[in-house]
Amino acid sequence: MVEVRHITLVSYLTAKEGYTFVFSGPAPECNNCRFKKVCIDKLKKGHVYRVVRVLGVKNRCPVNQYVITVEVEEAAIEAAVPTRLAIEGMIINYSKIVCGMSNCINNKVCNPKYLPSSGKVKIVEVLGRLQCPKKIPLTKVRVIVI
Incomplete structure (x- = not known):
């Protein structure tokens, strides 16, 4: 995967x-900010990002006091999917697994x-079968939000 x-800031x-975050969208103050193009315009709402490099340039921000220039990449998240859908490269309609066992490993x-509870994701890596106490055929994968 490339x-x-x-x-961004x-x-x-x-x-x-290593800091990971979900971009939840801009604050109202961002609309007229001179840093809008570099800060938020390249990020997609609901997508997960990981800071891979801190560039260290510091700027004032009406929302966060100060922001620092960083390099981010979209982060792959480990998730369980039904085994029949666990194919690398496949785009699926993802839903969290609901079984009622909150203390499950x-x-x-x-x-x-x-x-999110549901939405489109792309499977970027298949990690292997899971041992489900309820015998649900599940596979552990890494996904990115689409």
């Missing part, structure tokens, strides 16, 4: 390599923190 990287509090991949 990682597309973008230069993030809060000085989160400008650390697979709960973090069945209900990943950074993915």
Whole structure:
């Protein structure tokens, strides 16, 4: 998979390599900001990004006090999908796995923190079968939001 990287701005509090975030869209103050094109225009609402490099340039921000210039890439998130859909490169309509077992060892991949409850995702890597206590045929994959 070719990682597309973008230069953007993030809060000085989160400008650390490895920091992962979901872009939830611009604040109203962003619409007239001179940094809008580099800060938010390249990011897609609902997509997950990871800071891969901190460039260190600091600018004032009406929303976050200060922002730091960073390089981000779209982050692949580990998730569980029905085994019949676990094909690398496939775009699927993803839904979190709902089984009622909140204490299950697979709960973090069945209900990943950074993915919406449902939506289109692309499977970028198949990691292997999961042992589901309810015998649901599931496979652990890495996905990106489409």
